Amino acid sequence: MRSISWLHFTDLHLGSGSDSWLWPGVKDIVFQDLKQLHDRCGPWDLVLATGDIVQRGGSEGYDRFNDTMTELWALLARLGSRPALLVVPGNHDLSRPDSRRPETLLLRRWAEYPEVQDQFWSDAESPYRELVGEAFGNFTNWWDRHPFPRLKSHLPGLLPGDFSAVLTKDELKLGVIGLNSGFLQLSGGDYEGKLAVDVRQFHAVCGGDGPAWARQQHLNLLLTHHPPNWLSKAAREHLDGEIAPPGRFVAHLFGHMHEHNLTTVSIGASGPRRAIQGCSLFGLEHYGDKSKVERSHGYAAGRIDIQDDGAATLRLWPRVARRAAAGHWRVIQDLDNYDLEDDHGTRPEPITLVRPPPAPAPPPAPPVRITTASSSGVIDDDPRESSGDASVTSTPDFPMTGPPEDALDSSTGHAQSLSSQYTSDNSGFFTIESRIQPPGAPFNRHWHIHRQEEEQTALNYLDQPGAPVVLWGPEKFGKTWMSNYLTECVHQQDAGRCKVIAINLDTFDHASRQDYNNFIQELALQIVFSTGGNEDWVLDLWKMRGSVSQKLGRLMTRHILPLAETRLILALDRVDAVWGLPFKDDCFGMLRAWAQDPRMAKLRLVLAISTTPSRLIDRPTQSPFNLTPPLVLGDFTLGQVRALAAAYGLNWTDSDFEEIMELVGGHPYLVRHVMHRSVLTGGTPARELISESTSLFDDFLQRYTRRLHAQPELLKGMRSLQSESASRLEPEVSIRLESAGLAVEEEPGQFRLRYRLYERLRV
Numbered sequence: 124m125r126s127i128s129w130l131h132f133t134d135l136h137l138g139s140g141s142d143s144w145l146w147p148g149v150k151d152i153v154f155q156d157l158k159q160l161h162d163r164c165g166p167w168d169l170v171l172a173t174g175d176i177v178q179r180g181g182s183e184g185y186d187r188f189n190d191t192m193t194e195l196w197a198l199l200a201r202l203g204s205r206p207a208l209l210v211v212p213g214n215h216d217l218s219r220p221d222s223r224r225p226e227t228l229l230l231r232r233w234a235e236y237p238e239v240q241d242q243f244w245s246d247a248e249s250p251y252r253e254l255v256g257e258a259f260g261n262f263t264n265w266w267d268r269h270p271f272p273r274l275k276s277h278l279p280g281l282l283p284g285d286f287s288a289v290l291t292k293d294e295l296k297l298g299v300i301g302l303n304s305g306f307l308q309l310s311g312g313d314y315e316g317k318l319a320v321d322v323r324q325f326h327a328v329c330g331g332d333g334p335a336w337a338r339q340q341h342l343n344l345l346l347t348h349h350p351p352n353w354l355s356k357a358a359r360e361h362l363d364g365e366i367a368p369p370g371r372f373v374a375h376l377f378g379h380m381h382e383h384n385l386t387t388v389s390i391g392a393s394g395p396r397r398a399i400q401g402c403s404l405f406g407l408e409h410y411g412d413k414s415k416v417e418r419s420h421g422y423a424a425g426r427i428d429i430q431d432d433g434a435a436t437l438r439l440w441p442r443v444a445r446r447a448a449a450g451h452w453r454v455i456q457d458l459d460n461y462d463l464e465d466d467h468g469t470r471p472e473p474i475t476l477v478r479p480p481p482a483p484a485p486p487p488a489p490p491v492r493i494t495t496a497s498s499s500g501v502i503d504d505d506p507r508e509s510s511g512d513a514s515v516t517s518t519p520d521f522p523m524t525g526p527p528e529d530a531l532d533s534s535t536g537h538a539q540s541l542s543s544q545y546t547s548d549n550s551g552f553f554t555i556e557s558r559i560q561p562p563g564a565p566f567n568r569h570w571h572i573h574r575q576e577e578e579q580t581a582l583n584y585l586d587q588p589g590a591p592v593v594l595w596g597p598e599k600f601g602k603t604w605m606s607n608y609l610t611e612c613v614h615q616q617d618a619g620r621c622k623v624i625a626i627n628l629d630t631f632d633h634a635s636r637q638d639y640n641n642f643i644q645e646l647a648l649q650i651v652f653s654t655g656g657n658e659d660w661v662l663d664l665w666k667m668r669g670s671v672s673q674k675l676g677r678l679m680t681r682h683i684l685p686l687a688e689t690r691l692i693l694a695l696d697r698v699d700a701v702w703g704l705p706f707k708d709d710c711f712g713m714l715r716a717w718a719q720d721p722r723m724a725k726l727r728l729v730l731a732i733s734t735t736p737s738r739l740i741d742r743p744t745q746s747p748f749n750l751t752p753p754l755v756l757g758d759f760t761l762g763q764v765r766a767l768a769a770a771y772g773l774n775w776t777d778s779d780f781e782e783i784m785e786l787v788g789g790h791p792y793l794v795r796h797v798m799h800r801s802v803l804t805g806g807t808p809a810r811e812l813i814s815e816s817t818s819l820f821d822d823f824l825q826r827y828t829r830r831l832h833a834q835p836e837l838l839k840g841m842r843s844l845q846s847e848s849a850s851r852l853e854p855e856v857s858i859r860l861e862s863a864g865l866a867v868e869e870e871p872g873q874f875r876l877r878y879r880l881y882e883r884l885r886v
């Protein structure tokens with residue numbers, strides 16, 4: 124059995140004034156209760172906070188929240204839980220704008236002005252969106268800087284606090300959508316039935332296609348601050364009809380009302396909708412003449428259990444504070460709002476997964492083995508395991524001629540001096556005793572550092588038709604390497620009964636790019652050659668009637684797909700090379716049609732691109748890039764850099780790692796380049812190799828310099844980035860510089876150099 128579990132906190136209202144003297148007592152009893160609850164339903168994977176984490180949107184409230192959560196995370200770590208934090212903002216998490224501003228007045232009368240709604244959702248720079256951004260500015264600043272664990276898949280959306288994130292655990296993927304439901308509650312007053320969420324928020328956090336994103340997870344949760352009945356009629360229609368139809372989410376979690384409630388409703392025999400309302404962790408309700416205060420304290424834990432046969436159940440452990448007969452407060456199970464089992468949890472409620480649980484993960488890659496030749500000619504294997512730290516592929520997309528191959532000492536695994544790497548045989552020639560992977564070398568599984576989440580996601584896509592794997596990352600970030608790793612995994616899973624076709628579209632000659640017929644015919648020939656087929660297949664089909672796309676489709680269904688007993692992997696590299704060609708829509712539309720054609724159920728697509736996927740989508744219904752969320756290949760983390768250093772046998776200091784990360788971040792190619800040179804020179808410290816006085820990066824920088832000088836608009840953009848800490852760029856320029864890995868968006872519309880190394884570019 125596998126499980127995913129969470130803690131649900133809501134309405135903490137920290138920074139209210141009363142928390143300076145009331146909160147310590149509440150915190151004490153809650154923390155004591157967490158210790159007991161952990162034994163019943165822990166460890167927990169997530170902490171879900173559904174808004175009003177502070178009383179007012181000032182920065183001091185968020186400082187107070189950080190202090191409290193730091194204590195909480197220390198407690199959870201001692202108990203054995205290391206959860207990630209996910210938060211949606213509530214109406215108390217904003218700083219109220221001037222009520223006399225025209226934008227404030229119009230947003231308060233949202234329902235009366237459809238034209239304001241249209242401008243709000245369609246124009247990111249509209250004064251109404253800017254007002255909301257300012258109101259939640261402290262929340263956004265806090266989220267960007269908070270010190271608690273995050274899910275690296277976290278993707279922001281249209282409004283402050285909108286997000287999607289995916290938790291991967293035991294090959295199961297839990298998707299979490301968070302939507303800002305409080306952006307209209309900018310002042311005091313009664314807002315019940317007047318607030319909004321919009322389907323465009325949902326699509327924005329899901330890469331443009333919310334339903335497709337949700338289908339890629341095994342189960343999903345939806346978070347807002349407000350309950351559904353606080354939304355307007357139009358917003359409820361968006362929520363029920365477009366965002367959360369029956370079956371898409373296991374549950375909708377929210378707060379705001381300060382007491383527990385669970386509602387499960389099925390209408391017209393459709394799937395159930397579950398609404399889980401959380402109790403305020405620190406609520407103070409005034410009533411009567413406001414001299415009396417009713418205190419509300421509580422929280423809940425939740426867990427989903429999935430059996431090996433796919434049967435799944437949901438349970439909750441609701442907790443609430445009650446005053447004991449002796450006058451003190453204690454946290455107990457909430458028997459007022461729930462029927463609970465002996466372990467204080469709800470009865471297991473059957474739930475339906477969005478898609479079946481995955482097959483077991485493929486066996487882990489074998490440990491790195493360095494092969495050395497002994498004087499007797501016997502081959503000795505020196506097994507060396509790479510770190511299991513989270514994962515980035517490191518080989519670049521474009522091979523670069525590097526220095527000679529280098530070596531590790533076969534007994535210690537440490538770098539040898541250059542003189543000891545070579546031995547003379549009887550002929551007088553020198554041989555290399557052991558071989559180390561240089562930058563730009565072909566795929567070698569032994570030198571692979573895993574991207575565990577991305578790899579498992581991709582392999583899950585490859586388990587089913589109609590789910591292309593889109594690998595997206597800047598140049599030289601390992602997309603080709605990742606594609607090779609995935610196809611090798613499939614080859615192993617299928618015991619060699621699959622077929623793999625790998626084609627780089629950037630290698631097509633000038634004539635093939637000028638005409639769609641020539642392009643598709645060249646693609647057809649390369650597919651045939653890759654499978655060892657007969658060229659006459661193409662020549663015969665091209666004599667038949669029909670479009671060239673139809674002819675290539677017939678080639679696939681009649682000749683190519685039957686060659687694979689199980690799956691046929693078509694791995695296309697540099698797919699964005701088609702961008703800008705007059706027939707790009709026809710080409711992309713053909714790939715999408717293949718993905719959705721039941722006659723091609725054996726086909727699996729792996730598409731590697733450097734261009735932002737959304738830029739490649741002119742016609743959403745004709746694009747293969749929005750069928751699944753793209754898998755982003757980014758920088759190495761510090762842990763990954765250390766893992767690669769261990770593979771190279773380098774004993775660098777913390778200072779070496781800090782200096783290389785400061786200069787080149789986690790650029791996969793450049794990190795490997797530095798390590799390769801370090802081994803060649805006998806383990807030279809990184810700080811000596813990367814100083815401005817060395818020539819290590821000259822070739823790399825000169826290549827980019829030549830490319831920039833050949834494209835004046837990009838050269839102008841780079842000069843702007845070098846002269847300012849952040850700069851606005853023309854959209855076309857920013858996209859191309861981001862694709863090349865030269866620029867990164869610091870904040871909306873503002874770009875900076877991706878690495879400090881690029882200050883050395885001579886532009």
